[in-house]
Amino acid sequence: MVEGESEVSFEPRVYEVGFLVLPTVAEENVPAEVVFIKDVLARGNATVISEEFPRLRPLAYTIRRQTGGKYEKYQSAYFGWIKFEGSPAIAADLKRLLDASTSMLRYLIIKTVRENTMAPVRPVMRRSPMTFTPPRVPTGAQPAPAVSEVELDKTIEALVKDA
Amino acid sequence: MRFFDAHSHPNFAAFEGDREEVVKRALEAGVFMNVVGTQKDTSRDAVELAEKYEGVFATVGLHPIHTGKSFHDKKEIGEGGQEFTSRGEEFDYDYYKKFAMHPKVVAIGECGLDYYRIEYGVLGIEEKQKSAFQKQIELAIEVKKPLMLHLRNGFGRSAYKDAFKILTTYNLQLTTRRPGNLHFFAGTREEAKPFLDAGFTFSFTGVITFARNYDEIIRYLPLDRILSETDAPYVAPAPYRGKRNEPLFVTEVVKKIAEIRGEDVEKVREQFVTNTLSFFRMDQG
Numbered sequence: 001m002v003e004g005e006s007e008v009s010f011e012p013r014v015y016e017v018g019f020l021v022l023p024t025v026a027e028e029n030v031p032a033e034v035v036f037i038k039d040v041l042a043r044g045n046a047t048v049i050s051e052e053f054p055r056l057r058p059l060a061y062t063i064r065r066q067t068g069g070k071y072e073k074y075q076s077a078y079f080g081w082i083k084f085e086g087s088p089a090i091a092a093d094l095k096r097l098l099d100a101s102t103s104m105l106r107y108l109i110i111k112t113v114r115e116n117t118m119a120p121v122r123p124v125m126r127r128s129p130m131t132f133t134p135p136r137v138p139t140g141a142q143p144a145p146a147v148s149e150v151e152l153d154k155t156i157e158a159l160v161k162d163a
Numbered sequence: 164m165r166f167f168d169a170h171s172h173p174n175f176a177a178f179e180g181d182r183e184e185v186v187k188r189a190l191e192a193g194v195f196m197n198v199v200g201t202q203k204d205t206s207r208d209a210v211e212l213a214e215k216y217e218g219v220f221a222t223v224g225l226h227p228i229h230t231g232k233s234f235h236d237k238k239e240i241g242e243g244g245q246e247f248t249s250r251g252e253e254f255d256y257d258y259y260k261k262f263a264m265h266p267k268v269v270a271i272g273e274c275g276l277d278y279y280r281i282e283y284g285v286l287g288i289e290e291k292q293k294s295a296f297q298k299q300i301e302l303a304i305e306v307k308k309p310l311m312l313h314l315r316n317g318f319g320r321s322a323y324k325d326a327f328k329i330l331t332t333y334n335l336q337l338t339t340r341r342p343g344n345l346h347f348f349a350g351t352r353e354e355a356k357p358f359l360d361a362g363f364t365f366s367f368t369g370v371i372t373f374a375r376n377y378d379e380i381i382r383y384l385p386l387d388r389i390l391s392e393t394d395a396p397y398v399a400p401a402p403y404r405g406k407r408n409e410p411l412f413v414t415e416v417v418k419k420i421a422e423i424r425g426e427d428v429e430k431v432r433e434q435f436v437t438n439t440l441s442f443f444r445m446d447q448g
Contacts, residue, residue, distance in 0.1 A: 016374075060238050061238075061239075110373075110374040111375035111376050112375060117373035117402075118401075118405045119399070119401075119403045119405045119406045
């Protein structure tokens with residue numbers, strides 16, 4: 001449950017749980033972690049609004065976690081999130097179960113809104129190798145100096161930055 | 164100046180490729196900024212940036228998370244700093260004082276206590292954090308500048324309560340109107356009250372644009388005690404969430420605070436500028 005929230009309230013609210021699954025979890029077992037969370041939500045009649053399946057990502061900083069009496073350091077983890085609508089009691093239940101989970105590195109549950117709050121993802125401009133074909137020079141005119149690939153790349157970079 | 168980002172880190176490695184553009188973009192939009200250092204290198208870089216631009220100021224100090232053997236944040240100091248952060252830093256009073264006396268340095272920090280990333284008693288980190296915090300309080304008193312506080316609860320313990328106990332031991336000397344700011348305030352009303360009574364201000368980041376956890380405290384605090392910040396590059400506000408944050412985006416924080424409080428955006432904007440100038444003592448001729 002989000003700190004300061006009463007479990008007594010029955011009015012459904014919108015929450016978002018962001019979670020990091022340990023990178024030591026085998027990739028084929030990661031879906032089971034998502035199913036675990038969704039089962040908790042389903043048992044409490046919560047509705048999933050949107051989600052992103054966990055994928056392995058480098059962490060912005062190393063996270064240390066105590067496992068069986070010693071500390072392990074992690075520099076990557078499977079990051080995923082689920083936005084759901086449910087009661088504060090469900091959020092509290094989820095918190096308890098995630099606290100006890102041995103395969104979660106970290107998680108955060110926040111109260112939020114139904115609307116999408118994420119920045120739109122811009123399509124990536126793929127830079128494929130360019131082959132430069134010099135323009136045809138009219139008969140009698142001096143040919144223009146060849147443009148190097150380095151200069152071309154810089155021009156393209158400037159265009160992408162300005163976009 | 165129309166906005167003031169009271170706490171951001173354009174000095175960090177996350178802005179390595181386009182720092183100048185980011186700063187200019189903000190200044191051109193009327194956003195002034197306070198660039199906050201977190202250890203020796205980033206503090207020095209903050210001052211260098213402040214020297215370069217009129218609307219840029221600096222805060223110097225040692226972040227609690229860097230006082231002991233800790234994590235390495237690539238967004239903060241890039242890949243190359245890994246070895247350095249694994250050793251931790253001892254607070255070098257003379258080093259920081261040299262920068263603290265610079266006319267464009269407006270606060271000492273970010274300093275305080277961070278219980279989120281450490282476990283109680285591990286490696287004596289808590290004692291190191293407390294020691295560095297105390298020295299920075301003493302530095303702030305000596306150079307007569309306010310504190311930029313980083314306080315984060317963790318493992319069931321309140322960094323706010325512990326920090327206030329430490330601060331009260333300096334009470335007689337910290338009786339300036341605005342002794343400090345609780346940056347990225349994430350505590351409860353109960354934790355805020357003693358700081359409020361003691362004259363501190365509270366700043367909020369872009370997280371308030373997509374998390375509703377802060378609405379109550381934002382409504383509770385008097386408007387003249389609130390500052391706006393980005394804490395860039397972290398926690399970009401909606402509609403930029405998921406992207407790298409930057410000082411320009413503080414405009415979204417101001418708009419959201421006005422919306423949460425049901426107040427006129429222009430009135431809130433003006434008040435925040437007044438609050439920030441007052442906090443950094445820039446309104447004292």
